Amino acid sequence: MNDRLVLIAAQPGKPVLPVPTRERWQPLRLGLVELFHYDSEEFWFRDGHLLLRGNNGTGKSKVLSLTLPLLLDAQLKPSRIEPDGDGGKKMAWNLLMNSYDRRIGYAWIEFGRIAEDGAPRYLSLGVGLSATAARPQVDSWFFLIEDADDAPRISQDLWLTSAQRVVLTRERLRDALEGRGQLFDTAASYRRAVDERLFHLGTRRYDALMDTLIQLRQPQLSRKPDETALSNALTEALPPLAPELLGDVAEALGQLEEDRRQLEEYQALARAVGRFEERYRAYAGTQ
Structure with a gap:
């Protein structure tokens, strides 16, 4: 696939893995394993940015549709995955491609930051996908490799394929993550864990x-x-809005209503005084 898609920000070969340079989380790498035309491919960020360059049809959009925002959103609907929202582009095709009877694949992304003690911290998010030609439904599971001193890094301390280059099943991944990460069977629990670690929203x-x-x-x-x-x-x-602010606004609106009522009373009083003045002037003019 390397001859079809040029990646800017990564060097050929096996260089040292990228390290974070900021105290805030920044993306360092993302990868695809047995998805689309990719057997195992990594894309490296530089200063939080990734540039993909290639001719039409080389897979630039496919890289993004299979990684972001999928790895944050955790929903497999075509309307959420495909940039054009085409409902006919099913996730199963990205695995089977009319060529496989069964296929398992992974998409993942790694974030990094500098901790207060100056040490790098890493957090990896990923999704596993499994499809068979006999059924249209795609099975999915999600994983998170914790932010810790000894957090394993994909393709260095933890691999998504076996030594024989067989993609790990859900159960094999669960065993590989034991004590080093979490496996989620539902998108809701995975999204909650991602939010708690990255966004706090x-x-x-x-x-x-x-x-x-x-x-x-x-x-x-x-x-x-x-x-x-x-x-x-x-x-x-x-x-x-904060409840305290809403309370202040409600109180101000209530005060406005009271002010409106008092203003109407003053206006009615002014009209009454005006009528009295007219009658009194008429009375005084006759004396």
Whole structure:
């Protein structure tokens, strides 16, 4: 696949794995194992950025659709995975490709940061996928390799294939992660764990963040924007107001209502005084 897709930011061969340079989490690597035309491929970031260059049809968009925001969103719907939202592009095809009867694959991403003690910390997220030609449903499981002093790094301390280059099953991965990471059977528990470690947003705001990312990554967004959907996504992404602030606003609105009532009373009094003045002037003019 290397002759079909040129990756900028990684060097050929087996260089030392990238290390973080910031105190905040930044992406370091992402990888695909037995997905699409990739047997086992890594893509390295530089300063948190990744540049993919190649002719049309070489797989640039496919790399992103199989990694981000999938590895954060954990939903396999075509509308969530494919940039164009085409419902006909099923995840099963990315595995079987009309050529396999059964296939297991993985997508993963590694983040890194500098801890307060100056030591690098790593956090890896991944999804395992399994499809068979006999059924359209794709089985999925998710994993997280913890942020710790001795956290294993994929392709250095932990491999997603065996020594015979056979892709690990869910059970084999569970054994490999024992004591070093977590395996999640549901997308909801995986999303919650990702949010707790990377974003600290809470369920509602995390869902809004994923919806926003999916809206913004649409191809040619500026040519055919969905203003309503984008506006709704951006609105949902706003942080919720604090209860104390809502209480202050409610109190201010209540005070405005009281002020309106008093103003109406003053206006009615002013009108009454005006009528009295007119009558009194008329009375005084006759004396």
